[in-house]
Amino acid sequence: MLEMFQICISLLDSTIRIATPLIFCAMAGIFSERSGIIDIGLEGKMLLSAFVAASATFLTGSPWIGLFSAVVASGFASLIHGFACITNKGDQVISGLAINILASGLTITVGIALFSRGGQTPSLGSDQRFMPIDFPFQSLINNVPFFGDLYSDVISGHNVLVYLSLLAVFVTYYMVFKTRFGLRLRAVGEKPEAVDTAGISVIRMRYQAVIIAGILCGLAGAYLSIAHGAGFGREMSAGKGYIALAAMIFGKWNPIPTLFACLLFGFLEALGNRLQGVELYIIGEVPVQFMQALPYILTVILLAGFIGKARAPGAIGVPYSKEG
Amino acid sequence: MQKLFKLITVALLTLSASIVSAEIKPAVIFDMGGKFDKSFNESVFNGAQRFTKETGIKVMEFEVTNEAQREQGMRKMAQRGANVIVCVGFAQADACDKVAKEFPNTKFSIIDVGWLDNANMRQYVFNEHEGSFLVGALAAMASKTGKVGFVGGMDIPLIRKFACGYVQGAKAVNSKVEVYQNMTGTTPAAWNDPAKGSELAKSQFDRGADVVYAAAGGTGTGVYQAAADAGKLAIGVDSNQNYLHPGTMLTSMLKRVDLATYETFMDVKSGNFTSGVKVLGLKEDGVGWAYDKHNKSLITDVMKSTINGLSDKVKSGAIKVHDYMSDNNCPA
Numbered sequence: 001m002l003e004m005f006q007i008c009i010s011l012l013d014s015t016i017r018i019a020t021p022l023i024f025c026a027m028a029g030i031f032s033e034r035s036g037i038i039d040i041g042l043e044g045k046m047l048l049s050a051f052v053a054a055s056a057t058f059l060t061g062s063p064w065i066g067l068f069s070a071v072v073a074s075g076f077a078s079l080i081h082g083f084a085c086i087t088n089k090g091d092q093v094i095s096g097l098a099i100n101i102l103a104s105g106l107t108i109t110v111g112i113a114l115f116s117r118g119g120q121t122p123s124l125g126s127d128q129r130f131m132p133i134d135f136p137f138q139s140l141i142n143n144v145p146f147f148g149d150l151y152s153d154v155i156s157g158h159n160v161l162v163y164l165s166l167l168a169v170f171v172t173y174y175m176v177f178k179t180r181f182g183l184r185l186r187a188v189g190e191k192p193e194a195v196d197t198a199g200i201s202v203i204r205m206r207y208q209a210v211i212i213a214g215i216l217c218g219l220a221g222a223y224l225s226i227a228h229g230a231g232f233g234r235e236m237s238a239g240k241g242y243i244a245l246a247a248m249i250f251g252k253w254n255p256i257p258t259l260f261a262c263l264l265f266g267f268l269e270a271l272g273n274r275l276q277g278v279e280l281y282i283i284g285e286v287p288v289q290f291m292q293a294l295p296y297i298l299t300v301i302l303l304a305g306f307i308g309k310a311r312a313p314g315a316i317g318v319p320y321s322k323e324g
Numbered sequence: 325m326q327k328l329f330k331l332i333t334v335a336l337l338t339l340s341a342s343i344v345s346a347e348i349k350p351a352v353i354f355d356m357g358g359k360f361d362k363s364f365n366e367s368v369f370n371g372a373q374r375f376t377k378e379t380g381i382k383v384m385e386f387e388v389t390n391e392a393q394r395e396q397g398m399r400k401m402a403q404r405g406a407n408v409i410v411c412v413g414f415a416q417a418d419a420c421d422k423v424a425k426e427f428p429n430t431k432f433s434i435i436d437v438g439w440l441d442n443a444n445m446r447q448y449v450f451n452e453h454e455g456s457f458l459v460g461a462l463a464a465m466a467s468k469t470g471k472v473g474f475v476g477g478m479d480i481p482l483i484r485k486f487a488c489g490y491v492q493g494a495k496a497v498n499s500k501v502e503v504y505q506n507m508t509g510t511t512p513a514a515w516n517d518p519a520k521g522s523e524l525a526k527s528q529f530d531r532g533a534d535v536v537y538a539a540a541g542g543t544g545t546g547v548y549q550a551a552a553d554a555g556k557l558a559i560g561v562d563s564n565q566n567y568l569h570p571g572t573m574l575t576s577m578l579k580r581v582d583l584a585t586y587e588t589f590m591d592v593k594s595g596n597f598t599s600g601v602k603v604l605g606l607k608e609d610g611v612g613w614a615y616d617k618h619n620k621s622l623i624t625d626v627m628k629s630t631i632n633g634l635s636d637k638v639k640s641g642a643i644k645v646h647d648y649m650s651d652n653n654c655p656a
Binding site for chain 2: 006007010014017018021108109112116117118119120123126224228229230231233234235236238239269270273274276288289292
């Protein structure tokens with residue numbers, strides 16, 4: 001029983017760590033897509049900012065400067081995306097893909113030029129990273145059965161970006177559904193003509209949305225390279241941006257359900273990591289391939305049968321032109 | 325006039341050809357990691373450096389930055405008159421095979437490949453299972469919990485070969501040892517996912533493991549970091565990675581690709597180049613374990629003597645380490 005409980009605790013702990021970059025990226029996706037701009041480039045922006053965060057931190061020695069640079073870099077990538085598909089009315093999917101390809105090539109090329117390590121950055125010491133924060137009163141509560149472990153392992157003991165990602169969910173919810181900005185944002189994504197008629201600039205709204213998305217992706221990237229990890233490795237985002245995109249659709253472009261979708265994906269991966277090579281009762285050993293495919297299989301099943309139709313914002317993917 | 329021009333061209337060509345064949349012009353095609361990757365490629369680079377230092381002959385280099393460049397790079401080297409080219413890693417197998425057929429007079433040497441068949445090509449295969457056997461034994465001796473872990477990169481037979489040797493080594497010194505095995509993935513992305521590597525290592529620590537061996541390319545850095553963060557021990561791979569986290573890197577399983585590079589160039593220079601497959605194991609010093617100032621404090625005299633004893637037995641054939649790739653099966 002106690003062992004079972006320990007396993008659950010470590011599973012939850014791992015779930016949160018894995019879900020953090022997904023949460024940031026999914027929130028970024030919500031801002032962008034709620035304004036009507038498809039954001040396939042989440043992956044690329046995360047990768048780019050992971051590289052910038054690690055490089056800037058290594059060169060300056062301060063993770064805060066790394067974090068700031070990552071956010072700026074990712075915001076800049078968002079501006080390129082915005083310039084291509086808001087100002088110039090280009091295809092949003094193609095622009096997003098271009099950012100992904102650009103990030104994948106640029107990080108390696110610049111990485112080789114700067115550090116000559118095959119695209120990796122040198123690894124960072126513990127004073128150059130965001131290390132786990134231990135909450136107060138841990139030794140006091142530790143003695144309380146069950147809750148003590150829950151407090152010290154699951155709630156406490158993460159780095160600052162993990163807590164920031166949870167905060168980001170509530171801020172996103174508040175901004176999108178409770179503020180004037182949010183109302184306009186949603187309107188721009190549904191019926192930009194209506195917003196335009198009301199005298200609000202569609203272009204400006206959309207730019208604001210993609211910049212916010214860029215900032216959030218920057219945080220996700222920094223988490224990968226200077227908080228959870230200790231340095232940049234080529235292609236280290238490893239498809240997390242696409243999973244975040246799936247989580248966002250799964251959560252119907254709504255921050256709270258999206259948070260749970262991210263946590264679910266994180267949980268499945270954590271579970272997969274732990275079940276690999278383990279003999280289960282009756283079933284026997286589960287193949288690696290199955291465990292790794294599980295999040296995707298589940299997405300298909302849940303999307304097909306359980307959550308009903310996922311409805312995208314009405315004007316998504318359509319560039320706005322006044323004459324149009 | 326035209327005839328004269330042709331004649332001059334032919335004369336020039338013969339002249340240049342005779343100059344080229346008079347001396348050895350070695351070349352290396354580094355793979356995607358780049359020559360300073362602190363691992364595989366850098367080891368090859370060190371072998372080439374050693375050759376240059378001893379003979380004064382410069383080695384031409386090419387670093388590929390994407391897959392398409394492999395073939396181009398090799399062809400360019402051959403055209404520029406390189407007469408011996410070292411191809412680095414199994415990912416270059418197809419390109420190396422193709423270019424070797426196009427330039428039958430150029431000698432090729434490829435590392436980690438044993439299935440090609442060219443009269444002008446030498447292939448190096450390493451007995452990674454023997455090296456893994458030794459570090460497995462070290463892991464089992466260093467473990468206080470009797471539980472050790474393995475994190476592989478992409479799930480391919482070569483990595484299973486590492487894992488299988490490791491398990492056999494751990495069991496050789498402690499028959500009750502528990503070995504947790506994880507593969508990072510089933511696609512090439514599994515070589516570059518340090519975040520996943522770190523999670524896999526943490527999951528093994530949660531289950532009680534206190535030593536973890538990573539054979540996972542760039543994913544390994546996440547594993548070593550996780551071990552350093554958690555105060556557990558980790559084992560590096562390919563080149564000596566002990567310096568990455570002194571104090572928590574128990575050792576590294578060495579694969580002497582530098583030796584293969586150096587040997588190839590030396591053999592061509594002395595005219596002893598032979599084609600075919602060369603197997604480098606413990607006996608040939610092709611694999612081994614790293615012991616230096618960074619892990620000195622972690623290795624006790626008992627551990628050292630036990631490992632040396634096991635090593636001698638493997639060399640003499642008294643212990644036969646099973647090779648997973650011989651029958652795609654691991655008995656341990």
